[in-house]
Amino acid sequence: MSTQVHANLTEEQVTQISEDLGEPEWLLETRLDALDALDTAAMPDVIRTPGREWTNLDALEYESFVDPLDRAQEKDRIEAEGVDVLGWADALDEHGDLIEDYFGSVVDPQRDYLTALSTALFSAGTVVYVPEGVDAEDVKIRTRMNSQSLFNYTLVVAEESASVTILERQGTGEDIDGKRYYSGVVEAVAGENAHIQYGALQTLDEETYNFSVKRGHAKQYGTVNWIEGNIGSRLTKTSVETRLLGDSSESKIVGAFFGHEDQHFDIASRVWHEAEHTTADLVTRGVLDDSARSVYEGVQDVGREAWDTSSYQRENTLMLSDESEADASPKLIINNHDTEASHSATVGQVDEEDMFYMTSRSIPTETARNMLVEGFFVPVLEEVEVAELREDLQERIAVRLRN
């Protein structure tokens, strides 16, 4: 560790965060354990090839923008009928036992340095609880960060045969001088035959470093689908993961990113097939302009007991500028031969023939390029089953192209 963020952190600070939220003893202990773990925890894994690290997390000076007691933020939560969408303090009052059961059961609170940091310091949280048999469409969570750093925690529990669609937006509110840091951990548990669709749109300002882990467990016949759009931030290190624990469970992970200037997106989609008849589909598309960089890792892990697995992965990157760089590593790990699995990755630029076709029909070059980039995102946008998220993403892509 080149950075010693936690050298400035004290048990008192963590205790104060916990007390302000009226937390029970077990949770304070979990936080303090995570604080202790900072001494030994490693940074999140990054891909390495001979002589290169694809993302350098040690270079960040976390201590310069981590002030745990500065928690200024705005939260909007929109409930749907029959679903509890609660702030952290209220959720602990109403669903204390449930939270104790699930907190840290999906994302190990100490899985790496940045996750442990988030566990120790999170000051804002949302719990979405969907009781058995309830169908809920439009749960929305919006977070606007007004502080130097913000640590967010979200727990989603969908009971048997429940279904829920959640749209989360992360952005920055008031301008603040200097670099900022946003951290978000999301745990999602889909019970038997439950269906969770979790869409996230990240539009943080470009002085903000963003770390995010979203991970779901899908039980028998359960579904956990993720959509993640990355537009903002200076640097993003994000991982979207599903463990298919129950027979016939499914997961679809859809990703879209558009990087420009000197943005750096390190994006991972990972799925573990651990039961029979499971299906996964990973689809990511990204565009890079200026000197932006993308790092993509996709992992399809088929376990020894995962009979009759279907697993697919596609990743496509479009490079608009010669200064940009795209790195990709789609991985297949297969331990059961009763599997149909494939992955593919492509990198290229806007097709010259397509450009020629359009310009020869008197469409100006710039307009033609923008239309083709917008078209490039269509296959991913079609996978986005949340209309509002789809339209929002489309809008932001269009705005970025025209600036």
Place this chain on the structure above:
Amino acid sequence: MSSDQDHLKDTDTEKRFEFKKEENSAFQAEKGLDEETIRVISDDKDEPEWMLERRLRALQQFKQMPMPDGWPGAPDLSEVDVDEIVPYIRPDIETRGGAENWDDLPEEIQDTFDKLGIPEAEKNALSGVGAQYESEIVYQNMQEQWEEQGVIFCDMDKAVQEHEDIVKEYFMTKAVPPSDNKFAALHGAIWSGGSFVYVPEDTSVDMPVQAYFRMNSDGMGQFEHTLIVAEENSEVHYIEGCSAPKYSAFNLHSGGVEVFVKENAHVQYSTVQNWSKNTYNLNTKRAIAEEDATMEWVSGSMGSKATMLYPSTILKGPGATDNHITIAMAGEGQNIDTGAKVYHNAPDTKSTIESKSISKDGGRTNYRGLVHIADGAEDASTSVECDALMFDNESTSDTMPYMEIQENQVDVAHEATVGKIGDEDVFYLQSRGLDDDDAKQMIVAGFIEPLTEELPIEYAVEMNRLIELEMEGSLG
């Protein structure tokens, strides 16, 4: 990662490799690795001072470098103890430079080769044979017409003596420096034997050049070095086949291959490796391709306990091309980690990688590859295809490609598929009178055809026979 030692079952396949010749060596270095050992080896070979210096420098680098790690799912190398490797053994034959022809070889060496079913090709159709028995070329035969053309094909030790200037320029200076990785450094310190191939400008060698490598000593490694220099507009196809008797002490094979493909030249390097199943096979192979040159790697990895092999090409000149065909087959107790690395460092460079792997009876195969396109390598294009076939649920098959793209005017595509042998295909063949084993063998033979069609017929036959042996009695 399984590190189970006791992975050999008493099947016909293994019996075939269980024979062992009584060791009869003129010289055997002390076990262990220190400067003194290196000096003894170098002195015994009457090497020039610069080669000794390179060896000693490589030894220093070896001692400083870490074991390869940080690669997800890589083979377990914890049992590789280089201090237990006997670095140099010379078979006791009359002449240092090898025998003039096959019949001059000691009977026991001929016998070893015969038992391994080496194709008749080497005695008849093919022109040059370098057969490495233990660490030295013991059999050499060159056609007169080659000499007239200025083509050089000799063992590496002889090349150091007789073609010093060329060797000094190319040997572990440009393509595989000892600093590349720990085992390249080890290789640089204690290399012995191997082949030297030099093809002058505008010359085509229309016969495949071949060499055979063997290991026949407890706890000894093989560290042969192959150096191929193909001058402008020349053409050569080099074939190397490997197969080793099996012993109880583990063996380490750590070869080095360097290929220089000059402007508009064309080199194909083909190898079928069938090390016995207690061998750690850790090689470094690299080619440098100049303008409009073409490099082709054809690799079949069949044997060994663990293999780590990623033939790589640096596409240095505009318009250079690199093609890889790799086949890996892993059976019980085997971990075959192979792939390819391509560096596109110039415009209009092209590469294709076609990888096939078969895993059965708990074998592990992994495709691990890197495609790097440097900034400025405009209009580079690469296409990578990996297909894996799995026989059973104890086996694993992984695919881990890495793509680093720093240039936007490119065409990059990677795709991979994994699946089991199709029940319908097997049924189709069975319903036409083939039994289950034959049906599966036929499907596998079809699956690896991209490799076998690149090989001369004798090799294709041997390759198919090896696969048959691998599969015998273990299917169903």
